[in-house]
Each structure stands twice: as C-alpha cells, then as structure tokens.
Amino acid sequence: MNGTKEKGDAEIISLCSLRVGDAAFGMDTQQIHEVLGASVLQPVPLSHDFVGGVIPYRGDVLLVVCTRRLLGLEPLGKVLNLLVLRDEVENELFGLAVDAVDDVLTVDAASFEANPCTLTAAQKAIFAGAYKLRDGVIVRLEPELLRPSRLAEIQFPGLGIRTAAGVA
Amino acid sequence: MDELIKEFLVESQEGLDRMERCLTELELQPDNRELLAEIFRAVHTIKGTTGFLALPRLEKLAHAGEHLLGLLRDGRLQATRTVVDALLALLDRLRSILQIIGATGQEGKRECDDDTALIALLDDLRESGGVAPVREAAAMPTAPAIPVEQNTRATQPTDQTLRVDVDTMNRMMNLVGELVLTRNQILQANGSGEQFTALTRRLDGVTADLRETVMRARTQPVGQLFQKFPRMVRDLAQSCARCVRLDFDGQETRLDKSLLEALKDPLTHALRNAVDHGIESPGDRVRSGKALEGVIRLSARHEGGQVVIEVADDGGGISAENVLKRAVERGLLTPERALTLSETEALQIVFAPGFSTRDAVTVVSGRGVGMDVVRSNVESVGGVVELESKLGEGTTLRMRVPLTLAIVPALVVRCGPSSFAIPQNAVCELLLVMRRDESRMVQTIGDAPMLRLREELLPLVSLNDLLGLAKHIDNGYYVAVLEAKGRRFGLMVDDLLDPQEIVVKPLARVLRASGVFSGASVLGNGELALILDLSGLATRARLDLAETSAADVSARAAEAVEASRAEGTSVLIFEGCGGERGAIPLHAVERIERLMPEQVEYCGGVALMQITGGFLPLEDAGGLLLNGAGDSVTVVVCHRGAEVNSRIGLVVERVLNIAEAEVLLPQQSHGGRLALVQERLATMQAGFEDLERAA
Known part of the structure; x- marks a missing residue:
C-alpha cells in the first residue's frame, strides 16, 4: 500500500474505505501495512471475545481482531478481508478482519468531526471520529484504538463482550 | 565512536570476564600457574592496546597491575587474600573506566576518577611481598559511582554484539x-x-x-552467563559472613542470546537471596549438623521444550508459617485467609511485591523488592518461576524459559475443529480408550474422572471441556498421559496426528493471558496449531500439583516420616458403616476397586482379596462384608508405608470425594483422630499417620 499524503493548501488524507456490516469505515492508508484477501482463521479458545483467531503471516503468528464482534454483529464464519496493522505499544503486528475493502478515497482533513456524544460507550472507545463526505459520513478507525493490548483492558458494556473470557 | 575503540571495548570486556572468573578460582588454588597466566594475559592485552589507542589512564593502571601479576606469575609472590582483593579492585576500576569510555568516548577526568591510591596499593603489595600494607584501609578505594551507567547500559557495545565463528x-x-x-x-x-x-x-x-x-x-x-556469578557470590558471601561454594551444572546448555540477557537480572537476584537468606551462618550450619560450607547449585537443562535453570541452596529453607506471619504483618494477607492457605500456596507469597521475611534491612537484601522482580522478569520472556523449599534442607528456585524461536519435537493432537501441539518431552504414553472399555479404564472419584493405568490412578482432564470446544462423539477417544511439574495426568483428546518438529512462534501477550498456550506453530498443511503450556493447563484443570500422586508414594512416604508438622493434607473421603465419614491420605490410595462377595476369600478368619501376584488383607471395620450380603463392596487399595507388605484393602460403603483436610490436634478431638474436611468432620483412618504429613 502506498499511502500518499499530498501536500496542498488543504491537507488531504487518503483513506482506505472499509465495510463492516452496513457501516462504512476508513483508515489512513499510511497506517496499513498490507491488505490480505480471504484467509482462514484458527480460533483461539479461552481468549477475549474480540479475538477472531490467529493466522500465519510472514513468519509470525498474527492475532486477528474481529471488527464484527467489536460492533456487536455475528461473525460471518469466514474472513473476506484482513488488514495488517501495527500495535505501536507492544511493537507487534496484528490483523483486523473486515467484511470488505473498497476504494481509496481522498478526504480533506478539515472535514473531520470528533465522535458525537450520543455514541455508545463501546463505539466511542473504538471510533476515532468521522469525515463528512459529499454523500454521507465515513467513520475513521485507528490502529491505536483497535490494538489487542488496549481492547483487552477496556470494557464493552453495551455489547456484552466479556473482557477476559475465561481468564482465571 | 571509533570502530577501533568499539572493538577494544568488546575484547577487553571479554578479557575482564575471564579474569574475574580466574581470580575467584585463584583464591581457592593460589598456586595455579595457568590461572595466573590467564589473568596476566588479560591485563597485558589491555595495556598493550591502550598504549596504541592513547588511553593513558587505563594504561597506567594496567601497567601497575601487570607488574604485580608478573611477580605472581613468576612465583615470587603469593596470591594471598589481600592480593586477590587488590586485583579485584583493579578489575572493577578497569571495568568502570571501560564503561565511561563506552558512554562518553573519554576515559573520565573528574576528580573521583583518580587512580593514584589504587596504583599505590598495587605497588605497595609488590614491594612488601603480598603483606597487607598498613595504609590499606585508607588506600583501598571504593569504586567510584558511575552516574552515566544506568542510561547507557542498553547501548553498551557488548550488549549489542554477538560473536559468531x-x-x-x-x-x-x-x-x-x-x-x-x-x-x-x-x-x-x-x-x-x-x-x-x-x-x-x-x-x-x-x-x-x-x-x-x-x-x-x-x-x-549458558556458561557465558554463569561465569559472571562466582565473583558476585564470593563478594556477597564475604559481606554477609557466609561460607559459600557455587557449583555449576549443564553449562553447555545453549540458549538464545536474548534470553540469556533477560535471565541475568533474575539470576542475580536469586543468587543474592540464596546467599543472604538461604545459606545459614557457619555457626548455625555446624549446630544443625551440616557441612560448614554452604553449597549453591546453579544448573541448566532442557526439559519439555523449555530451558530450566535452577538455583538450589542447601540452607535453612523457607518456613511457610513464617511467611504467612510476615505477610499478615505487612498487610499482604488477612489473618483469616492465611489460615486457609496450604504450604505451597504460602510459599507463593514470597513473590508478592513488598514481601520480605527479614527483620533488618541489610545492604544485600531485605527491602521487599527481589522475588517479585525475579518473577516479573522471567514472565516477561514468557517463562515461569517455581519455588520449592524444605525447612532445614534448602530452597530451590526454578525458572522455566521457553525456547522462543526454537524448534521442538511435538505431538499434534486434534480436538473439535482445531489442532494443538504438545511438547513431546512431556508425553509419557498414549492410549486409545474405546467406548466399550471406558468403564474399565476410566473411573470416577466424586465427580473427577480418573484414568486407571496399570497400578496407577491418574486424574483425567478433557481438553474439549477445558477449552470449551465441541465434544466429539464417536466410539472412542485418545488419552495422552502427560507429565507437568512432576505430576502425571491424562489428557483426553479427539484424535492423535503425527509427531512432528514444530517451529515455535510467540503469541501476542493478550493470547498468552489464559496461561494455556505458550506459542503457535504452522503445521505442514499450512494450518496453525496452538502449543499447549502444560503447567498452565494443569493449573487450569485444578490439578493440585502439590498433591502427591499415587505413583511416587513410596518415595514420599519415606520423606514424610521426617516431616514434623501436620499440615493441610489431601484426603480421600469415604462413607463407612452407618454413614460415618472417614478419611485417608490421598497418596496412600493406589486404586479403588469394586468387589463381588464371591471374590472375597477367607483364610484363618481373615478376609482376603486376590490381586495380581498375591493377595491383600481386607480391613472391614464396619462389618460391611458380613452385613451387605449379596451386594458388591467398594475396596480402597492403599498402603501404609514404603514396604510392600503394608498394602491393605479398606472396605468402605462408598467413596465420596477428594478434598483438603486439616487434621485436628488430639486435644481438639475426642478419642479418635478427627480431621476437618470441607467444614465437616471425618475420622482419620488409623495407621496412616505418617503419610498424612507429606504435603
């Protein structure tokens, strides 16, 4: 992925648009290491609910965060698209499973809006804000908010996600 | 920094490490010429290179040292304690200068960086022929504090380089x-x-x-890491007035370089503890009939896909009672909770932050930091720390570190839709349990299924249940008999695949939190298999690992006689005649059998049952054999001691459970010996007193 940030009068951000369920999301292309196609996840018993499983990736074993579970949706049973992102705190890579990866959009940084206060606590915890597009909005996702080491520590009251599933 | 200087630093560090090791050995064998020659070479090399690199401070020091060493090497001077002390002081100074060079590129020109006192000491020793000079006390310089040490440590060239052929x-x-x-x-x-x-x-x-x-x-x-310790132990022993010998074992065990680095601090702490807390003062040792010299054993070995490093001392051991008392005093534990803890659990408190058994804070230890640091350091590289202690006999601290990046032979098993890998070294035996054989091979005590393997009863754990996976219904399943933490147990799995060599890949920290998986591996077919961490698995399955398994009863029974205090004991609870509850130490139990009345034979008025290769007397206190006409009876086969003929069969109404029991002291109970089991009373079966104490 060659994420290019064009320097102009207005700051332009190139967003990779993603789809999970009916919702549209975007992530800065510079934050994405790689986009993988359909992959088979190996489930991990006794792990947190947001863990979709693990996959082998270039000599490492990546933990894959299931976005559908984070949003309170039923997992599809198969993973169609996977983003490889970096957890800066633990300094390791992790995967983010989404339903689809669409185009790369360019948005104006000025069109950014913070999370509205009416979001549920769980959504506030994982959404980074939103960009206004001509025909709607696109929710910005950030690897920092989705890194497993962070998700393991926060509570998701609205979604019935157990924080430490089976961790004695 | 100059490439030449960098290289010099690395080389000199290695030379000094060698010198340190030789010096500690020299103290024991002062006439060993080879050691002297080796030390001389190290100092000589430094001196030679410093002249060339224009490092006058180092050169002067090394020159003075070389002079003294020359006399020693030629046998014109005796390597007395004073001389060795002075040489160690020289070594420390050389090292601190090297550190300053590593950090600043300069030799250090501050006021405290004055070496004249040390040089004078070395010269005096040379002239006086090794007799302690009068002005030693004043001249003996303390190594100057190096303020830059902490923040430059990581960038020391020696830490970042690896020597490869x-x-x-x-x-x-x-x-x-x-x-x-x-x-x-x-x-x-x-x-x-x-x-x-x-x-x-x-x-x-x-x-x-x-x-x-x-x-x-x-x-x-690991020898590379170990060789740093003799000096430290020597210095510590001197400052704590202990007499200590450090023994090594398995120095050739190879370990990943990064792991070696990570183990340095925890091992230092552990050794410190062993010298200061473990080994008693020489007087106490002699009084308790031990050799004057305490021995600390540092050993390394591969075990179950891990490297096990042990620090074992033959000192006084840790008193669980003392630990609990201390923990309550320090507010780490409520008095009520303290009463419920077993000895093994009590020992674990040693790892709690802020814990110390020392009354006085000594320079060496006693500030309540230490063991928790050891544990967190080892856990940060994915390892575990175990502590075993026997009062009066010593303490063993065991660190198990995984071989990250290592390749281990493993058995791949299948459970539900997933594959899991079990390190091959832990696998003792594999069994296929067919449905029709199940009742014969698997028996339950209370709710716990037990595997009957020849003469043994092993706890049986279902991997499906443990991991919450769908149960596989078919006409049978496999059981892998595994050994973890010295305890054998059976693991039920759906299917066995091939044994293969797997490459261990680390898992994200979040996934390691459950303690059940130590890593993952990609199998030949591209599928991922999670690697089971057996000790974590055993803990999760509530296999009380401190419990003595029936297999090593005889070994433990002998030890039990020596154990002096009655502690919480695991017992098998059964219902005897008239619903009375009785208890018998669990590790005295070999197996449980159902006997039909016609299988009971009588000889001279004694009830007997046949077992392979002999017979067993039946003890039937409640008269169940006579009264329960026609029904089968339950017989607990158990033994009273290490001897073969001490085995008996205990006739009981039925077996109830296994639990922790607290044996009440005679004055608390009326007549027979009673035990408190799960808040109810049970009579302890007579004749098993010795075995009750083996915790």
Missing part, C-alpha cells in the same frame, strides 16, 4: 547463495513436472541447513 558465517553465506540459486531454478522451471520435484527436495534441504546454522549462531551456552 567465521566458519558459521561462511556456511550461512554459502547456504543463502544456494537458496538464491534454487529460487532462480524454480522460477525458470515453470512448475513443470519431474524437475520440480527435485527442486523442492533441494529447497527443503537448503532450508533445513540454513535454519539450523542460523539457530546455532543465535544461541550461546
């Missing part, structure tokens, strides 16, 4: 060349038939070789 390096290069060549050929082959098979085979060979070579280059013998 040129041969190994050449071999790697060769193999990489071969790999490139094979790739080119594969690209040209276009996947066409016969040639392709040959190429894949070649690729396989090259990869295997390359892997092995790289792995070997990354690992270093």
Whole structure:
C-alpha cells in the first residue's frame, strides 16, 4: 500500500474505505501495512471475545481482531478481508478482519468531526471520529484504538463482550 | 565512536570476564600457574592496546597491575587474600573506566576518577611481598559511582554484539547463495513436472541447513552467563559472613542470546537471596549438623521444550508459617485467609511485591523488592518461576524459559475443529480408550474422572471441556498421559496426528493471558496449531500439583516420616458403616476397586482379596462384608508405608470425594483422630499417620 499524503493548501488524507456490516469505515492508508484477501482463521479458545483467531503471516503468528464482534454483529464464519496493522505499544503486528475493502478515497482533513456524544460507550472507545463526505459520513478507525493490548483492558458494556473470557 | 575503540571495548570486556572468573578460582588454588597466566594475559592485552589507542589512564593502571601479576606469575609472590582483593579492585576500576569510555568516548577526568591510591596499593603489595600494607584501609578505594551507567547500559557495545565463528558465517553465506540459486531454478522451471520435484527436495534441504546454522549462531551456552556469578557470590558471601561454594551444572546448555540477557537480572537476584537468606551462618550450619560450607547449585537443562535453570541452596529453607506471619504483618494477607492457605500456596507469597521475611534491612537484601522482580522478569520472556523449599534442607528456585524461536519435537493432537501441539518431552504414553472399555479404564472419584493405568490412578482432564470446544462423539477417544511439574495426568483428546518438529512462534501477550498456550506453530498443511503450556493447563484443570500422586508414594512416604508438622493434607473421603465419614491420605490410595462377595476369600478368619501376584488383607471395620450380603463392596487399595507388605484393602460403603483436610490436634478431638474436611468432620483412618504429613 502506498499511502500518499499530498501536500496542498488543504491537507488531504487518503483513506482506505472499509465495510463492516452496513457501516462504512476508513483508515489512513499510511497506517496499513498490507491488505490480505480471504484467509482462514484458527480460533483461539479461552481468549477475549474480540479475538477472531490467529493466522500465519510472514513468519509470525498474527492475532486477528474481529471488527464484527467489536460492533456487536455475528461473525460471518469466514474472513473476506484482513488488514495488517501495527500495535505501536507492544511493537507487534496484528490483523483486523473486515467484511470488505473498497476504494481509496481522498478526504480533506478539515472535514473531520470528533465522535458525537450520543455514541455508545463501546463505539466511542473504538471510533476515532468521522469525515463528512459529499454523500454521507465515513467513520475513521485507528490502529491505536483497535490494538489487542488496549481492547483487552477496556470494557464493552453495551455489547456484552466479556473482557477476559475465561481468564482465571 | 571509533570502530577501533568499539572493538577494544568488546575484547577487553571479554578479557575482564575471564579474569574475574580466574581470580575467584585463584583464591581457592593460589598456586595455579595457568590461572595466573590467564589473568596476566588479560591485563597485558589491555595495556598493550591502550598504549596504541592513547588511553593513558587505563594504561597506567594496567601497567601497575601487570607488574604485580608478573611477580605472581613468576612465583615470587603469593596470591594471598589481600592480593586477590587488590586485583579485584583493579578489575572493577578497569571495568568502570571501560564503561565511561563506552558512554562518553573519554576515559573520565573528574576528580573521583583518580587512580593514584589504587596504583599505590598495587605497588605497595609488590614491594612488601603480598603483606597487607598498613595504609590499606585508607588506600583501598571504593569504586567510584558511575552516574552515566544506568542510561547507557542498553547501548553498551557488548550488549549489542554477538560473536559468531567465521566458519558459521561462511556456511550461512554459502547456504543463502544456494537458496538464491534454487529460487532462480524454480522460477525458470515453470512448475513443470519431474524437475520440480527435485527442486523442492533441494529447497527443503537448503532450508533445513540454513535454519539450523542460523539457530546455532543465535544461541550461546549458558556458561557465558554463569561465569559472571562466582565473583558476585564470593563478594556477597564475604559481606554477609557466609561460607559459600557455587557449583555449576549443564553449562553447555545453549540458549538464545536474548534470553540469556533477560535471565541475568533474575539470576542475580536469586543468587543474592540464596546467599543472604538461604545459606545459614557457619555457626548455625555446624549446630544443625551440616557441612560448614554452604553449597549453591546453579544448573541448566532442557526439559519439555523449555530451558530450566535452577538455583538450589542447601540452607535453612523457607518456613511457610513464617511467611504467612510476615505477610499478615505487612498487610499482604488477612489473618483469616492465611489460615486457609496450604504450604505451597504460602510459599507463593514470597513473590508478592513488598514481601520480605527479614527483620533488618541489610545492604544485600531485605527491602521487599527481589522475588517479585525475579518473577516479573522471567514472565516477561514468557517463562515461569517455581519455588520449592524444605525447612532445614534448602530452597530451590526454578525458572522455566521457553525456547522462543526454537524448534521442538511435538505431538499434534486434534480436538473439535482445531489442532494443538504438545511438547513431546512431556508425553509419557498414549492410549486409545474405546467406548466399550471406558468403564474399565476410566473411573470416577466424586465427580473427577480418573484414568486407571496399570497400578496407577491418574486424574483425567478433557481438553474439549477445558477449552470449551465441541465434544466429539464417536466410539472412542485418545488419552495422552502427560507429565507437568512432576505430576502425571491424562489428557483426553479427539484424535492423535503425527509427531512432528514444530517451529515455535510467540503469541501476542493478550493470547498468552489464559496461561494455556505458550506459542503457535504452522503445521505442514499450512494450518496453525496452538502449543499447549502444560503447567498452565494443569493449573487450569485444578490439578493440585502439590498433591502427591499415587505413583511416587513410596518415595514420599519415606520423606514424610521426617516431616514434623501436620499440615493441610489431601484426603480421600469415604462413607463407612452407618454413614460415618472417614478419611485417608490421598497418596496412600493406589486404586479403588469394586468387589463381588464371591471374590472375597477367607483364610484363618481373615478376609482376603486376590490381586495380581498375591493377595491383600481386607480391613472391614464396619462389618460391611458380613452385613451387605449379596451386594458388591467398594475396596480402597492403599498402603501404609514404603514396604510392600503394608498394602491393605479398606472396605468402605462408598467413596465420596477428594478434598483438603486439616487434621485436628488430639486435644481438639475426642478419642479418635478427627480431621476437618470441607467444614465437616471425618475420622482419620488409623495407621496412616505418617503419610498424612507429606504435603
């Protein structure tokens, strides 16, 4: 992925648009290491609910965060698209499973809006804000908010996600 | 920094490490010429190079040291304690200067960086022929504090470099060349038939070789780490007035370089604890009938896909009672909770932050930091720490570190839809349990299924249940008999796949939190298998690991006689005649059998049952054999001691449960010996007193 940030009068951000369920999301292309196609996840018993499983990736074993579970949706049973992102705190890579990866959009940084206060606590915890597009909005996702080491520590009251599933 | 200086620093550090080791040995064998020559060489090399690199401060010091060492080497001077002390002071000074050079590129010109006192001391020793000079006390310089030490540690050139044989390096290069060549050929082959098979085979060979070579280059013998300790132990022993010998074992065990670095601090702490808290003062040792000299054993070995490093001392051991008392005093534990803890659990408190059994804070230890640091350090590299202690006999601290990046032979098992890998070293035996044999091979005590394996009863754990996976319904399942933490248990799995060599990949921290998985591996078919961490698994399955298994009863029974205090004991609870509850130490139990009345034979008025190769007297206190006419009876086969003829069969109404029991003291109970089990009373079966104490 060659994420290019064009320097102009207005700051332009190139967003990779993603789809999970009916919702549209975007992530800065510079934050994405790689986009993988359909992959088979190996489930991990006794792990947190947001863990979709693990996959082998270039000599490492990546933990894959299931976005559908984070949003309170039923997992599809198969993973169609996977983003490889970096957890800066633990300094390791992790995967983010989404339903689809669409185009790369360019948005104006000025069109950014913070999370509205009416979001549920769980959504506030994982959404980074939103960009206004001509025909709607696109929710910005950030690897920092989705890194497993962070998700393991926060509570998701609205979604019935157990924080430490089976961790004695 | 200058490349030359960098190289000099690395080389000198190695030289000084060698010198340190030799010096501690020299103290024991002052006439060993070889050691002297080795020390001389180290100092001489430093002196030679410093002249060339224009480091006058180092040169002067090294020169004074070399002079003294020259006399020692030629036998004109005796290596007395004073001389060795002075040489160690020289070593420390050289080291601190090297550190300053590493941090600043300069030798250090501050006021405290004055070496004249030390040089004068060395000169005095040379002239007086090794007799302690009068002005020693004043002249003996304390090593100057190095303010830059902490923040520059990570960037010390020695920590960042790895010495690899040129041969190994050449071999790697060769193999990489071969790999490139094979790739080119594969690209040209276009996947066409016969040639392709040959190429894949070649690729396989090259990869295997390359892997092995790289792995070997990354690992270093633990001896490299161990050799830093004799000096430390010597100094500590002197300052604590202890008499200590440090023994090594398994120094050649190879471990990943990064792991070696990570283990340095915890081992230092552990040794410190062993010298200061473990080994008693010489007077106490003699009084308790031990050798004057305490022994600390530092050993390393591979076990179950892990490297086990042990620090064992033959000192006073840790008193669980004392630990609990201390923990309550320090507010780490409520008095009520303290009463419910077993001895093993009590020992675990030692790892709690802020814990210390010392009354006085000494320079060496007693500030309540230490063991928790040991644990967190070892856990940060994915290892575990175990503590075993026997009052009066010593303490063993065991660190188990995984071989990250290592390749281990493993057994791959299947459970539900997933595969799991079990380190091969832990696997003792594999069994197939068919449905129709299940009732014979698997028996339950209370709710706990037990596997009957020849003469043993082993706890049986279902991997499906433990991991919450769907149960596989078929006409049978496999049981892998495993050994973890010295305890054997059976693990029920759906299917067994091939044993294979797997490459251990680390898992994200979040996934390691459950303690059940130590890593993951990619199998031949591209599928991922999670590697089971057996001690974590055992803990999760609530296999009380402190419990004595029936297998080693005889060994433990002998030890039990020596144990003096009654502690919480695991007991088998049964219902005797008239619903009375009785209890018998669990490790006295061998197995439980159902007996039909006609299988009971009588000889001279004694009820007997036949067992393989003999008979067993039946003890029937409640008269169940006579009264329960026609019904089968339950017999608990158990033994009273280590001897073969101490086995008996205990006739009981039924077996109830296994639980922790607290044996009440005679004055608390009326007549017979009572035990408090799960808040109810049970009579302890007479004749098993010795076994009750083996915790």
